[in-house]
Amino acid sequence: MTGDPFGDERLVELYDLDNPDGVDHAYYRALADELKATKILDFGCGTGLLTRSLATPGREVIGVDPSKTMLDYARKQPGAESVTWIDGGSTAVDQTGDADLVLSSGNTMMYVSTEEFPAVLATLAEALRPGGVISFESRNPAARAWEQWGRDATYGERDTSVGHLIEWMEVTEVDNGRVVFDAHNVFEDGRDTVSTNVLYFRTAEEITAGLEAAGFGSIDARAGWNGEELTDASRLFVVKAIKK
Template identity: 35%
Template sequence: MADELYADPRLVAVYDAWNGGRWDVEHYVSVARTLGARRVVDVGCGTGTLAMELSEQADHVTALDPAAGMLHAARAKAGAEAVTWVQGTAADLPESAFDLAVMTGHVAQVFVTDEQWAATLGQLARVLVTGGVLAFETRNPAAQAWRRWTPEDSRAETVIAGQRVESWHEVTEVRDGTVSFTTHHLLGAGPAEHVESRSTLAFRDLPMLERTLEVAGFSVESVQGDWDGSPFTEASPEIIVMARRV
């Protein structure tokens, strides 16, 4: 998991600027609407983009994140009082409290070890009612998205509070189903301040996801390969899962 990105207020602002209009938000809002979910938990909520949208249709939305910096930014947004913000992990949630749990923004990949992933799935099964749904996505390892995480292909610029920000990725290691990379940020102009954040993500294929979900007490109901609703294939960029607690 990235370190400075979730602690430095300047980088939290960069994260919020890049993720304010994510393409996955519409998908998960649609899932909640289709299921008629009234009690929803957003696991790894970041700065709260999805949780705020979900609060407009669900009776109770809990937004969970271990990073105080992310939650501070989320709570400062207009309408944030409609969401219950919790700093912590799934282990801190009450039992059988939710109809739907979502993990967006590739949060499923920050659980790097198999033990971390299994423990998280077990906790999510605990907090969902019987028949409740877990919805999440992860990058398809066969698509090798990290090959595009180069300074040339990933460089982007934005302006936050009048300050220019330039960012790019650089992969440092690919090993045993994980990818480690550094995100570089240049803040301001002439001379710009260089800030780095380091991350490691796990890439799990569909058979492994299905096995671990089954062990945790879930039954996979659907798998999509992209945000347009297309079915999953080996060439799909995403693995977008809906699984039901049985």
């Protein structure tokens, strides 16, 4: 996970509007309740919308994110005092071996490079107790979602809380599952704030192999938030695994 694609405070303010509480957050909350989790690590917590909702009485919740801009915003939100916020990536994760659940929402794991992926999974495993659960989602490369991310398909204008905004996306590189795209955001001052994002698309087999190497078993991959069965056309993997 490199750089901070959400380094502009105006973009962070719009993030929760564009990524509201939905079926994905409901899935993670239900999983936490099912596990009777008393300690949860949210890796790549962003603005903390999901993180804060997990912080119920009697539960310890830790949010970790490399974006200082996002965490600064998260710390100002209602309920933020119930969460421990940690600036940084996987190297900032405390490997305490006592968490019941590690989750990673918002396609966070897709920002982890191929080279970093094994070490990140190993670190998250060390944060969990034996029998603890990791869960995250990732896009299926076979669906080739990036082919819909061109300017023509994504261009739009809208009035927002930070003023009129013109926005679009442009893919600049595709190489063996690594996809680089620029998100353009033109505010009323005429300045184009460009955030460059690098995503790593992995097959279900690649994700499974990574989890097994990190010491996880009982690996289950579904095609959606309601337990849909995987097919070749599935757009999403929702992954769950147990630390041995």
